[in-house]
Amino acid sequence: MGKPNARSDASESKLHLKFDKKELFYAKVKYSAASLAAQKSIAKKSKQERRQEKKLKAYSLSSLLETLPELKEQLKAPLKPQEANFKLNCKNRQKLVLEEGKNLSEIFKNHSFQTNPLAAIHQHLRNKQPVPVVEEQQPKKKANVNGSRKRKMKKARAGVQSMDML
Structure with missing residues (x-):
C-alpha cells in the first residue's frame, strides 16, 4: 500500500509546481500591467504639457512685438x-x-x-517693386455630376406639390 501513497505525493508536488508557476505568471502580469499603467500616465502628462506649451506659443505676442517697431516707423513716416x-x-x-x-x-x-x-x-x-504675395491655390473640387440631376428632381417635385395645393 506504499505505492498509492507515493503517487499521491508525486501528484501533490505536480499540483504544487503548477500552482507556483501560475503564481509567478500572475505576478509577472501584475507587474507588467502596473508598469504599462505608469508608462501611460507619463505619456499622458507629457502630451498634456506639450499641448499647453503649444497653446502658450500660439498666444505669445513676442513675435508681434518684434515687428511692431518697424510698422510704427513706417506709419509715422509722413507722406509727401x-x-x-x-x-x-x-x-x-x-x-x-x-x-x-x-x-x-x-x-x-x-x-x-x-x-x-x-x-x-x-x-x-x-x-x-513690392514683394509679390504668392497665394496658395486650392485644388479644384470635382463637379458633382448627379447634383444637378438631384436639384432638378427636387425642383420638379416642389412644382408638383405646389400644384397639388391649388
Missing part, C-alpha cells in the same frame, strides 16, 4: 504733401517733368549705370 493729394494739372506736370529730368541726369552720372545700364535698371526695379 504732393503724394497725398496729387492732381495732374499743367503746373504740377511742369514740376514733375523738371524733377524727373534732374533724376535722369543723376542716373546718367551714376557709375553703375555707366558700366552696365541694363543691370542698373534691373536692380533699381527689383528694389522698388
Whole structure:
C-alpha cells in the first residue's frame, strides 16, 4: 500500500509546481500591467504639457512685438504733401517733368549705370517693386455630376406639390 501513497505525493508536488508557476505568471502580469499603467500616465502628462506649451506659443505676442517697431516707423513716416493729394494739372506736370529730368541726369552720372545700364535698371526695379504675395491655390473640387440631376428632381417635385395645393 506504499505505492498509492507515493503517487499521491508525486501528484501533490505536480499540483504544487503548477500552482507556483501560475503564481509567478500572475505576478509577472501584475507587474507588467502596473508598469504599462505608469508608462501611460507619463505619456499622458507629457502630451498634456506639450499641448499647453503649444497653446502658450500660439498666444505669445513676442513675435508681434518684434515687428511692431518697424510698422510704427513706417506709419509715422509722413507722406509727401504732393503724394497725398496729387492732381495732374499743367503746373504740377511742369514740376514733375523738371524733377524727373534732374533724376535722369543723376542716373546718367551714376557709375553703375555707366558700366552696365541694363543691370542698373534691373536692380533699381527689383528694389522698388513690392514683394509679390504668392497665394496658395486650392485644388479644384470635382463637379458633382448627379447634383444637378438631384436639384432638378427636387425642383420638379416642389412644382408638383405646389400644384397639388391649388
